[in-house]
Amino acid sequence: MFDPVIAPSGTLLGLLQRGRGDGTLHALTAPRAEALAALNHCVLRDPRHDWQVENRSLYYARLYLDLNGELDAIETHLFDPEDVLDSDESRTGLALAVLGHLASYGRLDALQLLRRYAAHGVNWAWALDELALRDDDAGLRALAAPVLARFPRDPEGDAELAAAVRDAFEPRPWRLWAEDARESIATRVRAAHETGCFDRWQRQMSPSGPRPGWSVRAVFEWAQQGVERGAALHVPAAR
Template identity: 85%
Template sequence: MFDPVIAPSGTLLGLLQRGRGDGTLHALTAPRSEALTALAHCVLNDPRHDWQVENRSLYYARLYLDLHGGLGEIERHLFDAEDVLDTDDSRTGLALAVLGHLASYGRQEALELLRRYAAFGSNWAWALDELALRDTDAGLRALAAPVLARFAPDAEGEADLAAAVRDAYEPRPWRLWEEDPRADIGARVRAAREQGSFDRWQRQMRPSGPRPGWSVQAVFDWAQEGLERGTVLYVPAARCLTAVAGPEDRAEILEAARNGSDGARGTALRYLADTHDPAVLDLIEYAAEGPSHVVADAATDAFER
């Protein structure tokens, strides 16, 4: 996801993008069409730098209620052809969360949109989680067939289904579907849940991560693999590096800090800072001025050590 473009703080759009309390006041006193345009822009173009630490959906949902805003633009956004091409959560997550709050406030059209998107949209799992908190048992049961139709009845499809059941944020729909008397619904979901539980047990029995005998490069590779999965591991990786690296590995670590992958650079910088290496300050400065935000953040953390 690209960094959002934020309007100046003195504009209505800028206030709403920042989630400011006075943004609501400005929106309610501005021409309604202008306020709804700015609101839709925020909901359809998520302005948050990190949705995991900034909760904005309730703020926007309440403003939709105050402005008596329609949901046509959200509907067009969700069911646009782009939904097939861009399946990243950042494209639709905020809109789905806003619909969830609106459904809680009794907006039936919001509930219907969530149901349709759960059946046909790319980010269906998010929509299903929103519905799990707000829809009736009957509404959720009606989604069993279209959701399960996403998973082919072969080994790969069943594995994907087991992963979906295992990783579901809200388990309520899957538990309801387990009770379905149809073999292609209830029996299939029960089998997927059992497989998911078995997969979780296997992961616990075979934890991933560095083991004795790993090389310096193996630790760097592990850190990079974690980063590619969305998990920053340079702190634990640096601790592992302390266990496996010796004086003869310093040149390799210095090279990784300057020219390695992002995961390797973050790990090497943290390790060098923890060991008070005399070259670390120059490497931190070099990393902080580079194009990688991940490495720059790692350099800042290492400097603060």
């Protein structure tokens, strides 16, 4: 993840980068071209230090709606040759999330961009998750073939497909594809789902992380440690 460069807080760009409410007001009173340039800068160069704790996509999506902003800059960014070289989610994640919100608001151009990127982009799984919440069944079924084509029909490709199905944030597309009328697609997705379920079961049965020793001896040793340090072992905080 790159370290974002944040503009001064008194500038339009700085306000939008920080997600300030008055940033929207300044953007709506600024020249439209200037406001869109600042907005595109934020969406294409994620200004957040940690996207997992700061939600900014809805804020930017609503501003696109208020400005009636075109999506040409986002399209160019998503399908830039750099997409093949840089698979980090931080490069495209915010743009895809913004498109997801815009699709929810009825922006057909945003929906079509998400479909194209899910079929051809490197960060396709994120785009597919956005579509899982917004697209109709027909749109999702049309993506089955290009998505499955990413996984070669060999043991390694099948293992990668099983992992993708198992770890999918939104399972709706995979469930649709498992019931697809095209037998070649349905059979492969069902097999991947079964493999993923078995892998999850194996990991639960044989965890690789540290395991507490809750034998009788371990319990008595734990209790003795509490006595020695003067902790009250009967209170909830000691559990």
